[in-house]
Amino acid sequence: MQSLTASRHPPRRDPAPSRWAYRTQRWMLTPIFRAFLFRGLPLMLVLGGAALWVGHEPNRDALIATLTELREKFESRPEFQVSLARVDGASEALAEVVRAKLGLTLPMSSFDIDLEAVRARIETLDAVKSADLRVRSGGVLEVVITERMPVAIWRTEDGLTLIDDEGHRVAGLISRSDRPDLPVIAGEGADKATAEAIALVAAAGPLIPRLRGLVRMGERRWDIVLDRHQRIQLPEKNPVEALERLLALDHAQDLLNRDILTVDLRSDRRPTLRLTPHALAEARRAQGLETVENEL
Amino acid sequence: MTDLYTSQRAMRNMRKAAMQRGVVAILDVGTSKIACLILRFDGPEHLREQDGVGPMAGQSQFRVIGAATTRSRGVRFGEIAVMNETERAIRTAVQAAQKMANVRVDHVIACFSGAEPRSYGLAGELDLQDSVVTEQDVSRVLAACDVPDLGVGREVLHAQPVNFALDHRTGLGDPRGQIGHRLAVDMHLLSVGGDVVQNLLYCIKRCDLELAGLASSAYVSAIAALVEDEQELGAACIDMGGGATGVSIFMKKHMIYADSLRMGGDHVTSDISKGLQIPLALAEKIKTRHGGLYATGMDDREMIDIGGDTGDWETDRRQISRTELIGIMRPRVEEILEEVRAALDAAGFDTLPSQQIVLTGGGSQIPGLDGIATRILGQRVRLGRPLRVQGLPQAATGAAFASAVGLCLFAAHPQDEWWDFEIPADRYPARSLRRAMKWFKDNW
Numbered sequence: 001m002q003s004l005t006a007s008r009h010p011p012r013r014d015p016a017p018s019r020w021a022y023r024t025q026r027w028m029l030t031p032i033f034r035a036f037l038f039r040g041l042p043l044m045l046v047l048g049g050a051a052l053w054v055g056h057e058p059n060r061d062a063l064i065a066t067l068t069e070l071r072e073k074f075e076s077r078p079e080f081q082v083s084l085a086r087v088d089g090a091s092e093a094l095a096e097v098v099r100a101k102l103g104l105t106l107p108m109s110s111f112d113i114d115l116e117a118v119r120a121r122i123e124t125l126d127a128v129k130s131a132d133l134r135v136r137s138g139g140v141l142e143v144v145i146t147e148r149m150p151v152a153i154w155r156t157e158d159g160l161t162l163i164d165d166e167g168h169r170v171a172g173l174i175s176r177s178d179r180p181d182l183p184v185i186a187g188e189g190a191d192k193a194t195a196e197a198i199a200l201v202a203a204a205g206p207l208i209p210r211l212r213g214l215v216r217m218g219e220r221r222w223d224i225v226l227d228r229h230q231r232i233q234l235p236e237k238n239p240v241e242a243l244e245r246l247l248a249l250d251h252a253q254d255l256l257n258r259d260i261l262t263v264d265l266r267s268d269r270r271p272t273l274r275l276t277p278h279a280l281a282e283a284r285r286a287q288g289l290e291t292v293e294n295e296l
Numbered sequence: 297m298t299d300l301y302t303s304q305r306a307m308r309n310m311r312k313a314a315m316q317r318g319v320v321a322i323l324d325v326g327t328s329k330i331a332c333l334i335l336r337f338d339g340p341e342h343l344r345e346q347d348g349v350g351p352m353a354g355q356s357q358f359r360v361i362g363a364a365t366t367r368s369r370g371v372r373f374g375e376i377a378v379m380n381e382t383e384r385a386i387r388t389a390v391q392a393a394q395k396m397a398n399v400r401v402d403h404v405i406a407c408f409s410g411a412e413p414r415s416y417g418l419a420g421e422l423d424l425q426d427s428v429v430t431e432q433d434v435s436r437v438l439a440a441c442d443v444p445d446l447g448v449g450r451e452v453l454h455a456q457p458v459n460f461a462l463d464h465r466t467g468l469g470d471p472r473g474q475i476g477h478r479l480a481v482d483m484h485l486l487s488v489g490g491d492v493v494q495n496l497l498y499c500i501k502r503c504d505l506e507l508a509g510l511a512s513s514a515y516v517s518a519i520a521a522l523v524e525d526e527q528e529l530g531a532a533c534i535d536m537g538g539g540a541t542g543v544s545i546f547m548k549k550h551m552i553y554a555d556s557l558r559m560g561g562d563h564v565t566s567d568i569s570k571g572l573q574i575p576l577a578l579a580e581k582i583k584t585r586h587g588g589l590y591a592t593g594m595d596d597r598e599m600i601d602i603g604g605d606t607g608d609w610e611t612d613r614r615q616i617s618r619t620e621l622i623g624i625m626r627p628r629v630e631e632i633l634e635e636v637r638a639a640l641d642a643a644g645f646d647t648l649p650s651q652q653i654v655l656t657g658g659g660s661q662i663p664g665l666d667g668i669a670t671r672i673l674g675q676r677v678r679l680g681r682p683l684r685v686q687g688l689p690q691a692a693t694g695a696a697f698a699s700a701v702g703l704c705l706f707a708a709h710p711q712d713e714w715w716d717f718e719i720p721a722d723r724y725p726a727r728s729l730r731r732a733m734k735w736f737k738d739n740w
Binding site for chain 2: 016029
């Protein structure tokens with residue numbers, strides 16, 4: 001009576017890992033091996049595959065073409081199109097010039113506009129002090145111009161020039177009578193000291209009706225030229241104070257209405273007057289002095 | 297002698313490397329099971345006082361992070377009989393323990409119970425050159441011990457200085473720095489069969505592991521099972537394994553005698569198997585579930601099915617009473633204990649001041665063993681379970697794991713052995729470079 005169920009469970013062998021299973025497990029427990037297997041190897045495979053693919057010339061070209069196309073498609077979307085340029089803060093004539101100077105064929109993508117270059121181009125214009133460019137929503141390129149304001153007329157051998165308070169040229173001028181409100185300055189290096197000239201004109205006050213202009217002497221000091229060929233020679237330092245002292249003197253003694261050619265204020269200790277030759281002779285005669293008048 | 301010295305030194309270096317790595321495996325190659333524990337050394341090295349003399353004194357704390365045990369194959373009497381099978385069993389245990397610990401171990405400390413250990417008590421004496429004992433003097437006095445003829449193909453497994461004496465004072469643990477004229481040492485030397493060690497080495501090498509230490513299982517199970525005062529006052533530890541029973545005697549925290557009997561629990565099983573005509577596996581099962589050593593009236597009525605697969609109804613429906621089972625087991629256990637008694641007598645155990653006997657190992661779990669052992673071995677017998685170590689699974693805390701746990705303690709706190717001391721300079725081979733260097737240093 002053999003049991004039918006006995007042979008269903010054959011005697012179990014002792015489980016033992018094979019040598020290779022044992023070694024594999026030990027490798028897998030080695031941290032550096034695990035790092036290599038799970039990080040290094042996949043990374044190498046991916047990088048190697050990518051390098052192989054890119055190494056093939058047509059693939060590379062196709063990749064570059066695809067990327068370029070994507071980029072262009074994105075840049076040419078209507079959201080980024082600039083169709084209008086608006087110039088603010090400039091006079092009509094200047095706005096026309098600025099528009100011409102932009103040099104952009106609108107509409108174009110805002111990615112293609114080099115705002116820095118355009119700004120530099122606009123700022124080469126004499127009449128523009130600074131320009132501020134920005135692309136506003138709605139595809140508008142806004143150009144905000146700060147104009148140079150002329151404060152004086154500079155007379156040179158070449159003609160008349162309007163200059164601003166920094167001495168920078170603003171525009172040319174055909175005739176003095178076009179801008180009677182601005183003072184005239186002359187002389188070499190006069191444009192570099194425009195601010196001082198403006199301060200002198202502002203301080204001149206009661207002399208304004210008689211003021212013909214200011215002359216820069218030797219690129220270091222100013223002469224004020226009045227009508228009747230009168231000339232006020234100002235010192236190098238503190239010319240405004242010297243002028244104010246002269247005005248006080250004039251107010252007290254009515255100096256400038258007399259027959260005087262030059263008031264020399266270059267020495268701050270005393271003003272020196274130069275009479276006209278006729279007045280000088282008269283004065284001497286009144287003092288009882290006879291002078292020998294000659295050509296010299 | 298220098299060969300032994302260098303090979304044991306190499307093992308110590310390996311152990312140091314394992315300590316630096318922080319992970320080491322413990323392998324108990326027994327006859328009935330192979331246990332593998334994986335230790336992680338995490339604590340800083342604590343220096344303990346009165347531990348010993350040499351550089352091995354004071355070691356780190358550890359934690360068991362992996363444990364696995366498997367049925368042993370190819371081991372008989374604690375010696376490897378079939379190399380391939382044993383290698384596979386070691387592989388199984390190590391792999392499972394590694395899987396549990398989730399670390400790879402490269403260094404292993406192993407113990408085995410067989411290989412006919414023999415104990416020798418060695419004595420050495422030395423006149424000190426200057427009156428202060430230096431480390432060199434300790435090495436020199438160790439080297440001055442007369443090594444007996446160990447026999448052909450035998451190797452030294454343990455050689456521990458047990459006692460130092462300086463002039464008339466004896467019982468010194470650490471003589472360094474003390475003042476005297478004559479230094480004497482008692483050393484305990486344990487020799488085992490060299491080919492058994494070679495087989496174990498080969499198996500471990502085949503598992504891609506490196507041996508970082510080797511110990512006798514009688515020694516390490518005593519470390520685990522004896523409490524500190526028993527080790528100090530003197531006690532014997534009987535490690536009843538499957539194929540071999542280890543006997544070791546401790547005194548003043550040093551092993552002074554060790555022996556191994558080629559008898560164990562497997563013999564009880566085979567007795568049952570032969571007596572009842574049943575397979576070994578079933579005999580083992582019956583032994584562990586119903587075994588005992590004292591028969592009572594109750595046991596006459598407790599019937600055990602022993603079955604069979606013959607197809608014969610009479611045979612397949614066999615039953616025995618527990619009394620019969622006890623009747624088979626008891627003579628064999630008594631025989632083992634008699635042998636132990638003989639070994640203890642041969643060692644002069646009865647002259648020891650304290651005659652504590654601790655039974656441990658898987659065989660000590662037979663119910664009623666303590667009663668029978670009391671009658672045969674003496675009054676002071678107790679059953680010992682291994683010390684608790686951190687992280688050990690509950691399943692591995694029984695008496696059967698005494699040697700594995702003891703090996704953990706041995707790995708963490710090894711005692712100084714002879715080879716932990718420097719070779720005295722005059723024992724180097726002639727024309728040694730270091731000797732020349734020493735000559736230069738001394739003379740220039």
